Amino acid sequence: MLKNNPINKQLIIPTLIVGLGGYPKAVLPHLDFLFYQYFGERPASVDFVIFDFDEANGEISATGRRFTTQPYLIVLPKKALKDIARKLRRKDRNKFIPWIDTLAGYVDLKQVRYVEGPGLNLLMQTANLAWRLVWSEHIVPQLKARLQNLHPSPQELSRLECKGYSISNRSSIFVIAGGGSTTGPSGLLPILVELKRLKPIDSNVFTILFTPGSYRDKTDEHRKRGRAIFRATVHRLIDLFNGMEFDQPYGRNGYRLRLEGEPFDHLFLIDGSLGGGRAELNTEQLGKLVARLLFKLTTSPLGEKFLGHIGNLNRGLKEV
C-alpha cells in the first residue's frame, strides 16, 4: 500500500487510456493489476475506457483477485446496425431511413453487411457505418466525461495528495488498438480526431497500434485481410499529417468531426518481435509488457522524461 510520505510522494501523470476493440483487453487488466499491486488501487487520475462491439471481457487473476475490463468496457450496440443493414436492401429505404443519404460518399452503403456474432468481422464499411451510428450517443459522452476529470479538481488534487500522490501538471492520452482487425482500425481515426478536439491543451495523444505481425494466432485469411486494413488505416493516418482534412458526418443528427492537422503526437507500432525478429512475444506477453511500460510512464519521473523526449523527437535530441 502506498506510504503517505510528504517528502517522497508517488508521482502520477494524469492519464486516460482509450482502448478500441479486442487488443486493449490483453493490456488493461495487467495494468490494473500493477496499480493494485503497488498502490492497492488505481489512482483516480488514471482512467480507462474500452469501446468494443464485442461484449467479451478481458480478465486476469492475480494474487487471489480478478482484474477484468468489465467496469470500463463500453459494449457498443449493434441493434441499429442490424436494422439499417436490413433496410438498406429495400428499394424504398429513404422512406424508413431518410437521413442515410447524409452518409453518401462517406460510407460505401452497398458494402454494408450485417453478420451475427461478436465484433464487426473484418467488414470495413459495416464498421464505418457502425461507429457513426453509436457516436453521438455512446462515444462522445464517455470521452467528454472522462476528459473532464483527466486533470483533477483542486479538491480532488488535495485528496490525492493526502493519499501520498503527487500529480503532474502534464497529462497523456493513449489510444490502444489492433491495426489488423476491424473495430480498432475503423474507430481509430474518428477517436483521435474527437480526442484532439476535446482534450486539454497540455495533453499529449499517443497511439499504440498492434501491427499485423502481432496477429500470430489468426487464420491466414484473417491475417491477409488484416494486413490490407492496416495498410489502408495507417495510410489514412499519414495522409492527415500530409495535409488531408478530416471532415466526416458521425451520427444521424448532422454531428460532424473535423480536423485539419496532426491527429496524434506519436504513433507507436508494435508487432511483439524481439531483437529484430529473433524472438517473438505472444499476445499475453506483449500485453504484459505494454502494461508495464504504461505503468512506468504513468507513475514515475521516467514518464515525464519520456513525454519530454517525445515532445522533442523531431529534433533528434540526444542526452548522455
Place this chain on the structure above:
Amino acid sequence: MEFKKFSHLSSFALAGLEVPVKKIKTLLSTRLQLDLVGYLLVSRKDTGLSLSAIREPTFEKVNYLEKTRGIVYQVWHPVADNLSSIAPSQLLERLNTTWNVAQKKIAIAVDNARETFNERARLKAEIIREECSSLASEKGIPAVLDWLDRLNEETSTAQDALENELRGFERRRQRQKQNLEVIKAEWMDTLGKSVDFDAQRVARNFLILATIIILVGVGLWIFSIPANSIVGILGIAVTTLIAMKFISPLIRHLSLSRQMNLLANKLLFGYKALSLFEFDERVKKLEIEYTGNTLRTLFRIIREEYEKETATLEEIQTELKSEVKELEKSLLESPPTIRPIVRDDALREWYEHAQKIAPLNEWIRRLSSPKDINQRWAEIKKETERVFSFLDNVKVEEELYLMYQNKEERMELLNSLKEAAIGRTSGEAFISLDSSVMAGSPEVYLIIEVYNPEESFIAKEIREAWGNTGIGLSIVAGSNPETISIIGVTYGFPLEAIREWEEVENSFNQLYKQEGNSIYPFLLPKEGETQ
C-alpha cells in the same frame, strides 16, 4: 528503393531487471503462514492436567452447602430453642409445619444451587478453554483433542463415584425416615400415657397429705406421744404410706416428662436430619448432573470446536501448500524481457530474519483458540505480510552485484537487456524493421530508470559503457528500488521499413482490386457525391 522516414512513427520496448519483491513477500509470508498452521496441527504428546487438577472456578459449592445448611438449621432453630415450651400434644404438628417450611426453603435453595452450578459450569468452561488454548499453543491442537478425550473418560469415573455416594445418601435417608417413624410411634405412645396425669388431683392430694401430717404431728404433740414409741412409729409409718400413695402419680409424671423431653429432642433431630439428608441428596444429584452431563457436554462442545478449527486449518494448510507451490513456480516468471533477480541465499536470510522479528508466539496463541478462527486467520495473514515490509528496502542493484560480482558478467546481462529494448543492431524495439529500405537509420533512444542515479554504481557503469555510442541515453531516477528499467524508443522510420511490408502491400492491392475504397476505414467523398 529507399523511403523517407516519418518522424511520428515509432516503436518502444521495455526490458529490465527486477527483484520480484511483491512475489517474494507473498511467497515468504505464505511459507510463514504454512509453518504457523503446521505448528498447530502437529501433535507433540502431552498428558495435560487431570480432571481433579483443573482448578475450580469458585468455592461456591462449599459456600453453598454451608449457607444452605445454615438456612435449614435456621428453620429448625426456633423449634429447638423452645422445645420445652411446646405442649407435647402440639409438638408433632409443630414439627410437621416446620418440616414443610424447611422443604420449601430447600426447594428454593436447590433452585439457587442449580443456578450456582450453571454459573460454575460457565466459569469452568472458560478455565477449560484457557487450558485448551494454552495446551494447543504449546503442544498443538491434536494434543487438545487427546486431552479432552481423557477428561471425558475421567468424568465417567468421577460420575460413577458420585452415583455411589448418591446411593449411600439415599440409603441414609431411608434409614433416617424409618427411624423417625419409630420415634414418632414411641412419642405417640408416651404421649398417650402422659394424658392420665391429673395435676389438680395431685395438688389436692398434696393438701390432704399436708393436713394429715399436721394432724398427726399435732396429735403426737398434744398426747405427748414420743415419735419413737410404737404409736408414734405407726402414725409416722401410716402417714408415710399415705404420703407415698399421694406422691406416686407425681413421681410417675416427672419420670414420664423426662422421657418425653428425650423423645421430643429425638423427634426434632430426626426431622432436622431427614431434611438435611434430603437436601444433601438433591444437591448430590445436581453435582452428578454437573460432573456427568454438564462437563461432558462442555468437553464435547469444545472438542467439536477444535475439530472444526482443525478442519479449517487443514483446509488452509492445503490451500497454502498449493499456493506456495504455485508461488515458487511463478517466482521467476516474468515477461521475456524482464530478468528477475532472486538469490536463494537472500530468500533464506530474509525468511530467517522474518522468523526472528515476527510475533510467532502471539500468533500461535491467537490461533490456539477456535473462536472466530476465520477472522483471526485473516488478521494474522495480513500481519504476516506486514512482517516482510523490510523487503521494501531491497535494492535490485545490490542484489545484482551480489549475484554478478564480476563486472563483465554484469555488463553482459545488461547488454542482453539493452538488445531486447532496442534490438541487436539498434533500431528495433518491439518491431521488426528492415533498415535497408530506409534513408538512414531510425533514431534510437534509451531511457534507463535507476533508483537514486546519483549514488548508483550501475548508473555509472551504464554511462561508461553505453554513453557516446550514437544512442541517445538518459538515466532517470526511478521511484522503485526493486527495478532497473530500460526503455528503448525507436522513432523516425517509414511504414515500408516494417519487415514483410511487401506482404502488407500485396494483400492491400489484392483486396483493393476486389473491393476498391471499401477497404478504407472511411471514404473520402468525391465532389458532388455528398448531399
